[in-house]
Amino acid sequence: MPMVDIAGKEYEVDEEGYLVDLSQWNEDVAKYMAVEEKVDLTESHWEVVNFLREYYAEYQIAPAVRVLTKAIGKKLGPDKGNNKYLYELFPYGPAKQACKIAGLPKPTGCI
């Protein structure tokens, strides 16, 4: 599998650029992935990324976008738990892009 160099360290990624070993994740990796995805990371982005990492730690999967939206609504309020808000942050799919930045695998049932 391909290797990428991030801040002087080597990381293994899959064909689509997702981090293979999620225990290697750190902020440098997140920033690198964000540049790859053409996402300018703000506080709001970090909120979603950190939420996803917590979700993964609890359930061992990356959630489908519908499930992510609902779960964010529950935790951060309806202003943030909706498609419009999340797609503004991650235009190419909140589950797909935010998971990549968070170092998670591509969501199961990502259609």
Place this chain on the structure above:
Amino acid sequence: MSDMDMEDDGAGVVKKFMFLNRKAPHGTVYALEGLEVVLITAAFDQDVSMVFTDDGVYQLLKGIDSKGIEVKDFSKTYRALEGYDIEKLYVDQASMDARGLTEDDLIVDVTVLYVSEMANLMDEQDVVISF
């Protein structure tokens, strides 16, 4: 569901799907693959139920530690099912008894059914898929 034009009576049909899990969580890929199929099915707004019987009841066991066999422990993922609106989880009474298990040993809330009740439930389904 979808904004695509669907063939006349194909649109919006909700079928009753039962996923039958009969195998221990590790050693074969059935349990993990079955779980992934269920998570994907959830995207299609169908009426989904999951049944755990025979060694399949071990899939729901609390406190699984799979480090020694170097595979991912996906048992926590059963807890995510609720978020996917999959809330009908059933276990077979006889399978639980034979393994000395009770509901307290399981990682999620389930309904325990006797064989006859399970047979009725199975009879109501449109589709039964076994893993």
